[in-house]
Amino acid sequence: MATISINNIASAIYESSIGKDGAELDDIMKKAVSVISQKNLLSKSKEIIIQLEKIVDKKEGTIRAKISSKIKLNEKITNEIEDFIKKRYSAKKIVLEFEIDDKLLGGIKIEVGDEIIDTTLKNKIKKLQNYLITN
Amino acid sequence: MTKNYIVENLKKQIGNFKDEAKAEKIGHVIEVFDGIAKISGLSDIKASEMVSFPNGETGVTLNLEEDSVGVIILGDFTKIREGDEVKATGQILSVPVSNSQIGRVLNALGNPIDGKGIIKAEKSNPIEKVAPGVITRQSVDQAVQTGIKAIDTLIPIGRGQRELIIGDRQTGKTAIAIDAILNQKGQDMICVYVSIGQKDSKLRKLQTRLEEGGAMDYTIIVSAGSSESAALSYIAPYTGVSIAEFFMDQGKDVLIIYDDLSKHAVAYREISLLLRRPPGREAFPGDVFYLHSRLLERACRRNKEYGGGSITALPIIETQSGDVSAYIPTNVISITDGQIFLETDLFYKGIRPAVNVGLSVSRVGSSAQIKAMKKVSGTLKLDLAQFRELEAFSQFGSDLDEGTKKQLERGKRAVEVLKQPQYAPVKTEDQVVTLYALTKGYMDDVAVDKLKSFEEGLIEYARRNAKTFYKEVIDTKMWTEAGEAELVKAIEDFKQSTVK
Numbered sequence: 001m002a003t004i005s006i007n008n009i010a011s012a013i014y015e016s017s018i019g020k021d022g023a024e025l026d027d028i029m030k031k032a033v034s035v036i037s038q039k040n041l042l043s044k045s046k047e048i049i050i051q052l053e054k055i056v057d058k059k060e061g062t063i064r065a066k067i068s069s070k071i072k073l074n075e076k077i078t079n080e081i082e083d084f085i086k087k088r089y090s091a092k093k094i095v096l097e098f099e100i101d102d103k104l105l106g107g108i109k110i111e112v113g114d115e116i117i118d119t120t121l122k123n124k125i126k127k128l129q130n131y132l133i134t135n
Numbered sequence: 136m137t138k139n140y141i142v143e144n145l146k147k148q149i150g151n152f153k154d155e156a157k158a159e160k161i162g163h164v165i166e167v168f169d170g171i172a173k174i175s176g177l178s179d180i181k182a183s184e185m186v187s188f189p190n191g192e193t194g195v196t197l198n199l200e201e202d203s204v205g206v207i208i209l210g211d212f213t214k215i216r217e218g219d220e221v222k223a224t225g226q227i228l229s230v231p232v233s234n235s236q237i238g239r240v241l242n243a244l245g246n247p248i249d250g251k252g253i254i255k256a257e258k259s260n261p262i263e264k265v266a267p268g269v270i271t272r273q274s275v276d277q278a279v280q281t282g283i284k285a286i287d288t289l290i291p292i293g294r295g296q297r298e299l300i301i302g303d304r305q306t307g308k309t310a311i312a313i314d315a316i317l318n319q320k321g322q323d324m325i326c327v328y329v330s331i332g333q334k335d336s337k338l339r340k341l342q343t344r345l346e347e348g349g350a351m352d353y354t355i356i357v358s359a360g361s362s363e364s365a366a367l368s369y370i371a372p373y374t375g376v377s378i379a380e381f382f383m384d385q386g387k388d389v390l391i392i393y394d395d396l397s398k399h400a401v402a403y404r405e406i407s408l409l410l411r412r413p414p415g416r417e418a419f420p421g422d423v424f425y426l427h428s429r430l431l432e433r434a435c436r437r438n439k440e441y442g443g444g445s446i447t448a449l450p451i452i453e454t455q456s457g458d459v460s461a462y463i464p465t466n467v468i469s470i471t472d473g474q475i476f477l478e479t480d481l482f483y484k485g486i487r488p489a490v491n492v493g494l495s496v497s498r499v500g501s502s503a504q505i506k507a508m509k510k511v512s513g514t515l516k517l518d519l520a521q522f523r524e525l526e527a528f529s530q531f532g533s534d535l536d537e538g539t540k541k542q543l544e545r546g547k548r549a550v551e552v553l554k555q556p557q558y559a560p561v562k563t564e565d566q567v568v569t570l571y572a573l574t575k576g577y578m579d580d581v582a583v584d585k586l587k588s589f590e591e592g593l594i595e596y597a598r599r600n601a602k603t604f605y606k607e608v609i610d611t612k613m614w615t616e617a618g619e620a621e622l623v624k625a626i627e628d629f630k631q632s633t634v635k
Contacts, residue, residue, distance in 0.1 A: 007202065111161075114176035116222075119156040131152050132145075 006044055009036065010051035014059070061092035066111040068099040068120075073108070085112065160223040162186075165203060167215050170364040171409045172206045174221050180204060183263055185224045190214045194221070195228050195366070198410050205410045207366035209244060227263065230374045231256030232381035237325065238351045240342060243359040243367040243374050249342075260381055262373040266432035273438035278503040279390060279447050282318030282560020283311060285490045285553040288512040288570060289519075290475055293503030294388050295436025295445040299467055301452045301459065302477025306489050308451050310557050311475065312392045313341065315449065317348045318560035319390060325382045326354040327391040329375035332361045332368050332398035348558070368402035376433050376446070383437065383444035391434070395451035396427060400463045417462045427463075428470050473497035486554060492519055505612035508563065511570040515549060518574065522546020541579070548578050551586045564608050565594045568601075568622065577626050593629050601625040 013032050017025055036042055057064060065085050067073070073081075082094055089112060106121035162176030172194060177186070186194045186206055192215065198205030208215065230245035233256050240249035247254055275293030292298045300308045316326045328345075330338050338358055345351050355378060359371035372393050379389040393399070400423055407420035415421050427450075434448035450471065452464050457478065459468065468474055473496045482489035501509070521542050529535060529543060552573050555561065561569075569590050572578055581589045598605065604618040604625075614622070 005201065114161055114178055115158045116161045117156060117158050124154055127154055128149065128152055132148060 004039060006047050006051050009041065010048050010055055013052060014055045062095060063089050063091035063112060064095045066097045066099060068101045068104060068109040070102060070104050070106055072100060081110065162204065162221045164215060164217055164219045164221060166217065167212055169409050170208050170212050170366050172208055172215060174204045174206055175202065177204050177221065177223055180223050183228055185226050185228050187222050187224055188215050189219050207406055209366050227261045229259040229261040230377055231259050232378050233257040236355050236378060237353060240356045240358060243357065243371040245374055260377040262370055262377050264380065264433065267435045267437060271437050271441040273436050275436055275499045275503050278505065280318055280322060280563055281315040283314055283488060284555055284561055284566055285488055285492065286475060287563065287566055288508065288515060289492050290473065290495045290497040291500035291504040292447065292497060293500045294447050295434065296499055297431045297434045297448040297450065297471040298497060299450050299452060299471040299474040301454060301464060301474050303454055303457055303479050306477040306479055306482050307487060308477060309394055311488055312394060312449055312451065313344060314557065314560055315390065316345060316354055317350050317558060319353065320349060323388060324353065325387055325389045327375050327379045327389060328354060328356045329372050329391065329393050330356065330358040331371050331393065331395060332359065332402060333394065335360050365402040365405040368399060369406055372399055372430055376430060379446050380433065383446050384442060386443040388444060389446045391446055391448050393448065393450040395453050396467060397453045397463055419462055424466050427467055431470050472499045486550060488555060493523060505563065507567050507608045507613045511567055511574055514574040515570055518545050518549050522549065544579060547583055548586060549573060551583050552590065564605050567608055568594060568597050571622065572626050577630065589633065592633065593626065596629040597622060597625045600628065
């Protein structure tokens with residue numbers, strides 16, 4: 001028996017609900033939930049939603065980025081970062097999430113999907129340490 | 136002043152350091168167990184790419200799945216937690232190689248474990264490499280002198296050959312390998328001994344033995360101990376052969392010993408089952424044949440145009456109660472260019488090395504044998520074959536004709552001559568003299584229990600009194616009529632002197 005992956009379910013929900021609204025959409029949602037419960041996958045509903053979000057983001061060209069820094073960033077820098085991400089990933093829409101982390105010592109860290117651009121002081125010191133050990 | 140110097144030096148070093156911000160691929164640990172980690176993310180990662188964990192451990196990707204990556208952890212996995220950030224390095228797993236690795240004991244990652252300080256790597260070689268192609272190769276035509284009479288005469292090994300040593304536990308498999316290493320002194324050979332899943336005490340004993348014999352001057356030991364994780368046992372032989380290739384690339388001849396590939400297969404089975412790959416025969420995964428064939432295919436003899444050099448591989452396989460038809464033994468037998476088959480029965484009969492000359496073969500080695508050796512070993516093979524046939528037959532009755540008796544006596548002496556204690560390699564020239572005397576019938580009237588001392592005496596006498604013969608065999612690999620006459624005279628003279 002072929003197993004149904006979370007990815008399969010999420011993309012099925014997306015495909016069937018695209019361009020629908022109102023009562024029709026409600027109906028589809030009800031059906032989707034009953035399929036999930038039939039397959040005993042209700043416990044995985046959180047993962048399904050995350051996967052669904054990923055699919056929607058991908059189709060709509062939305063990029064979610066997490067930006068960590070030691071201090072709160074001002075508007076100018078935020079805009080610059082936004083422009084940079086838009087250009088790099090050719091994204092239409094960007095959702096930024098900010099995090100303040102004291103341990104970074106300085107600089108910023110940008111996380112997009114499974115890619116990371118780390119320009120923090122902490123990372124640089126670590127690299128320098130590595131360099132001094134190996135040379 | 137020294138303080139200033141240190142500070143200045145450090146300043147310079149730091150000045151040289153350049154850092155560029157670049158995008159890195161990361162993933163997160165989903166689960167860790169038994170040296171295996173499942174990681175989410177890490178899109179675009181390659182197979183057998185190195186990943187680094189936050190505590191500095193490295194891992195190697197083996198399974199690339201739809202939404203996760205299966206990684207084997209090389210080292211301590213107890214400090215890795217769920218949710219840890221894992222970075223892709225973009226590099227295929229490679230090991231440091233260097234000329235100064237000679238004489239050292241290394242772990243499966245190529246780092247020294249003998250406490251003699253760090254080794255500065257000259258370069259790093261990927262552990263998985265495609266074996267040299269057809270056009271770069273040359274047929275085997277030069278011998279590896281193991282110094283073991285039974286092997287050099289009957290199952291000769293050539294440089295670039297893959298010869299399997301197979302047998303039950305406690306039949307002297309490692310002993311043959313060690314003797315072969317010890318005999319490489321002054322033969323322009325680098326030896327790599329890969330110990331897979333062996334007891335550390337055994338390794339220590341072996342290292343001491345090699346040091347005593349002066350063999351560590353040209354030997355590298357690569358060890359993945361039995362207390363280390365299966366992942367390290369799995370990569371150790373590839374590490375060994377990568378180091379061997381480094382020396383081959385310099386045009387040198389290398390002898391590599393894998394001790395033993397049964398444990399290697401078991402380690403790979405463990406990893407595969409943990410990664411939930413489907414089990415096949417004897418629960419080994421489907422690609423266990425490829426596991427060994429790609430390793431042993433890297434043994435080769437390269438032609439002059441491509442830099443020369445060779446890797447001779449001596450894989451060792453341990454059988455369970457003589458069962459050579461189990462999965463791994465049949466696989467490796469079919470991959471290699473012949474096998475040296477060791478038997479428990481022979482071992483306890485006192486025939487040591489316990490080589491079963493009937494079942495052992497060398498498919499390419501005979502072309503590497505020197506002409507003089509070929510001449511004397513040809514008749515020896517025949518003598519032994521006839522002896523085995525008659526031996527079983529003669530047990531039924533004592534009424535044997537003169538010819539049969541003679542053959543039986545000859546056979547007994549041949550078996551006796553091929554016996555050899557451990558750590559006592561015999562030079563090729565001496566082997567030729569002994570076998571010449573045996574096959575020409577000069578030993579027929581010497582009592583079997585006196586043969587050992589007769590042989591020793593004869594070699595010593597011949598060395599002094601048949602110098603032309605020796606010179607011819609060493610220089611031209613064959614004797615002339617004059618040399619032969621001199622040897623015959625020496626043998627007869629020696630017999631005269633011992634009889635009285």
